[in-house]
Amino acid sequence: MSRLELYSPEGLRVDGRRWNELRRFECQINTHPNAADGSSYVQQGNSKVLCLVKGPMEHGANLAAGTKLDPNGPVLSLNINYPPFASNERKKRPKNDRRLQEISIILKRCFMKTIVLKNYSRTAIDINLTVLAMDGGLLACFCNAITLALIDAGISLYDYVSAVSVGLYDQTPLLDMNALEENDLSFVTIGVVGDSDKLNLTLCEDKLPLDKLERLISLGIEGCHRLKELMDLQVRVAGGQLQERQ
């Protein structure tokens, strides 16, 4: 344990939140209308992520040469750009960072279950993620940004996928962890389908006591529902702007 007091006896966390409070969540869609089919910007606390989606199209730029397009569904390719300045300590990451590769596989699996596959046979969808600043909740930010960018690109989805990280401090679950908390506590990231209780994404990189897991997940689901509401609001605002004058 570090010398930091992560959760004070009065029930306040390092950044002044209570155990069940989300960080400030802001998002925008259609941020780069000329550069990509769909684009989004997500800000969770001090974490900032940009996502660009190109496609569906027949010739993917990220596709390795000779890759066959699938007649049953789209070929997703995910590219994560995590520049040295984005995290707390300036550090250059190798091009094939193990952790980022794993994250991209998890996200790919998650969204292959979310996209209505039958509509996109023999196509490629390129997803480009750029981290502008990272203060915890890497996978959650990615997931929310991709959901919004796919919706902006007009790609058919069964539902929203909203994600959040939940950690455990002693007996108390903590919602939406920042980088300081993530360093010291074990946490799990979950992604929820729309307003349901179904999980489309789970990742736990630490050890967690099994009997506490249920409580963590139910707190996470509550948080995801709130995030979904905020994202939905933004999609409607952006849609209204697009419709205005035609």
Add this chain to the structure above:
Amino acid sequence: MIISISVPSKPEASDTKAGSSVVTPGELITDDPTWMRGHGTYFLNDKTYSSVAGTVLKVNKLLSVVPFKGRYSPETGDHLVGRIIDVGQKRWKVDIGGEHDAVLMLGSVNLPGGILRRKSESDELQMRNFLKEGDLLNAEVQSLFSDGSASLHTRSLKYGKLRNGVFVAVPSKLIVRAKNHSHDLPGNVSIILGVNGYCWIYKTPLSSAADHSASTAKTNAELSSAASGNYQPGQGSVSITRLEQESSWDIYSDKNDALSASIKDTISRYKNCLLSLSQCNIGINEIRLVRAYEISLGYGDTNLLFREEVRQSIGEDVIAQEKMRGAG
């Protein structure tokens, strides 16, 4: 332990359903199983949900959701501008900005030597002499395949390779399907507004200018309709003998005509006007484009039109004018 998260103020977003028919992915549209389900929806346990963010469209008993944004999806008869990306066996692959590339069969183009000519193996071998990678052409959608990709044809003198101009891409949503997609604009410039959002602005060809002078012999009524740009049956069509004459090797030539500086200036001005309308998200048609052009003349130097705020103000002026004239 009670699990709940603190919510400062709940925005009343869900109440909008009654007022407008905007839906987002996963939203329940109806639980009435008698509706037929169209694009942008899916069906689960007798309930119809939306799969895209857009507006609900009901046609008779068909329920579909039109997305706010999305790639162009071709329909038979659409007038398109496309770019050749691949030359294959008896066919060209054409990028039309859709989900799939379109195909243009060797059998559905006009080859030099008239329409009644048979296609031989030697034609197959010299396909790259007609159209090669990177060439732009305008064409019409002939038919659609089951996966939604299109087959094109250029079997008319209206269609074929594009020269003497500049290519502009705008969102396909902004271009509404109309009877006629090629227009002659003031300033001796013509435009093709492809339904797929790809546009081509070029110098009005001499032959069509000659047609205009020849039409002086026609009746006054015909003349006025031609001047106002209304389409008349038979207008612009040619006799069989003309067709023979025009479908020579010239139609596949790569050589641009000599363009004067003033024509180039006008073309680039139109290009910027088109981009202004696109930036302001205004539906594009001939009338609006000409109005934007007239407004842009007030700015003098063409270079000014590159600036974002100038483009924004041109777009707003077009809308303001339209309101003043009563929806033009």
